[in-house]
């Protein structure tokens with residue numbers, strides 16, 4: 001099965017990507033991993049991507065798409081894959097369709113994790129990270145015994161910039177702007193399936209697997 005996982009920041013996409021890919025026995029391919037691998041190995045694409053990243057600029061689509069193309073051509077992705085973090089925009093989705101068509105194949109399904117903005121803000125803004133050991137706690141879902149102090153190492157907890165309400169709101173705006181048209185694009189192809197991504201992680205995985213069953217997963 002060839003699928004793409006989409007969802008807003010804070011939807012638990014990374015976690016679901018792991019579980020769903022394991023269930024389907026396909027590689028989980030995330031752009032973050034591909035970027036890191038190319039940069040670490042110093043491939044030509046990695047060197048180019050790094051130039052942009054060092055300058056704090058977005059890596060151009062062309063570079064990203066070429067990295068994805070190389071990754072999808074590897075042996076383990078021949079019979080299927082789960083893409084996480086790509087495509088993010090409609091032009092990227094069009095490029096991916098073309099790339100797969102050139103390989104004589106196509107996407108089977110796009111799985112959308114649906115979660116409303118209030119829930120995302122509640123999840124992310126409650127996160128607290130330990131300065132000592134890096135463990136992530138949550139004021140509501142996974143609180144420490146003493147407020148602001150890590151139970152594991154006694155370190156001080158802080159809120160990362162990424163987890164601040166204003167940063168989250170901005171990321172949600174970017175997601176809505178770039179990804180809503182992407183979701184429409186796949187909807188028109190009849191390949192979109194949305195699942196409720198609220199509640200316990202295990203329940204979301206079960207919903208995802210159930211939803212994919214009718215697509216041959």
Ligand SMILES: [Zn+2]
Pocket residue numbers: 130131132133134135150151152153154155
């Ligand atoms: Zn700690």
